[in-house]
C-alpha cells in the first residue's frame with residue numbers, strides 16, 4: 001500500500017519541502033511546532049467544530065442532483081455543497097483552522113494573499129470574528145476584476161494592499177505577502193489560502209480541508225449504503241480537491257482533478273499544469289509541477305476563473321499524479337461556461353466558475369457510466385462573485 005503522508009520535512013515523494021530565504025526558516029519551524037501541538041488536541045478541535053457548525057453552517061449537505069442526473073442519463077450525481085458555507089466557498093474551512101492556530105501562537109496581525117478575493121474575504125471574515133488586524137495583498141489587475149470582493153474585505157475591516165508588480169495577479173500577491181512576513185515575523189501570522197507554499201502549509205491546509213471528504217464519506221454511506229465510484233473536483237492550488245479526496249485515498253474510489261484548460265493548449269493560454277508544457281520546478285517555497293518556459297521563467301496563465309489561474313499546483317497533487325492515484329483532466333473556458341448555465345438551469349444552483357470546471361467534466365463523464373454508479377462532485381463555491389464576469393462574456397458572444 002502506498003503511504004500518502006508526507007515525511008517530516010513535508011515531502012510527498014520528490015515534491016513539497018521548503019524553498020525559502022534563511023529568514024523564513026525559523027518562523028516556519030515555529031509554525032510547524034505550533035501546528036503539531038494542536039493537530040491532535042481535543043480542545044482545539046472542539047472549538048473548531050463549534051465554529052464549523054455554528055459560524056459556517058456545517059456539515060454542508062450532500063445533495064442528489066436529480067434533474068442533472070436525468071438530463072445526462074448516466075451515473076447518479078451528488079453535489080457536496082461547499083457553496084452553502086458562510087462566505088460562499090470552502091476557503092472558510094482552512095481560515096477557521098488557521099485563525100485558531102494564530103491566536104494560540106499569540107499573533108496579533110494576520111496577513112494573506114488573494115487572487116479572486118475569495119480567500120481574502122474568508123481571511124478578513126475570521127479576523128473580524130476574532131478582532132485581529134488583517135492585511136490582504138492582492139494584484140491590482142485582480143482588484144480591478146474582482147472589485148466587489150475588494151469592497152467586501154474593506155467592509156470587514158481589512159487593509160487591502162494593491163500589488164503593482166509582475167502580472168499584478170496572485171503570484172505577485174504571494175511574493176509581497178512573503179516579503180511582509182520576513183519583515184514582521186514576530187507579530188505576524190501568514191494565513192496561506194491553498195495547499196501550496198513551504199512546509200507545513202500544504203499539509204496543514206489539506207488537514208483543515210479534509211473535513212469535506214470525511215463528511216461526504218459518512219453522507220454517501222448513509223444515502224447509498226456504499227462508497228462512491230468517482231470523485232470529481234476542480235484544482236487550482238488544490239485545496240478543495242484534496243479536501244474531498246483525502247478521506248478516500250485508501251479506498252477503491254476513482255478520483256479526478258479538473259484543471260483550467262483556458263482558451264487553448266499553448267503555454268500562456270491555460271492553467272493546466274499536468275496537460276503538457278509543465279515541468280518540475282520551485283515556485284513560492286515548494287517543489288511541484290510548474291508552468292514555465294525552457295529557461296525556467298514562470299509562464300503566464302489564463303482561465304476564465306480567477307481561482308484556477310495559477311502556474312503551479314500543490315505538491316501532494318504532484319505526487320498523487322505521479323503514482324497514478326488521481327487522474328487529472330482539464331475543462332476549457334467554454335465548457336466551464338456551458339456547465340455554469342447547465343447547473344443553474346437544471347438544479348437552481350449557480351456554481352462558481354471554478355466549480356463549473358468540475359461540472360463540465362461531469363457532463364462529459366456521467367453519460368459514459370452506468371445508471372447504478374455513484375459520483376460525488378465538489379461544488380467548491382457559489383457563483384454570485386462571477387455574475388458580472390459571466391454577464392460580460394454572454395453579452396459579447
Ligand SMILES: *Cc1c(COP(=O)(O)O)cnc(C)c1O
Pocket residue numbers: 089090091118119193194195234235236237238239240241307308352354355380381382
Ligand atoms: C479558491 C477557489 C478554488 C481554487 O482553489 P483550490 O485551492 O484549488 O481549491 C476553487 N473553487 C473556489 C470556489 C474557490 O474560491
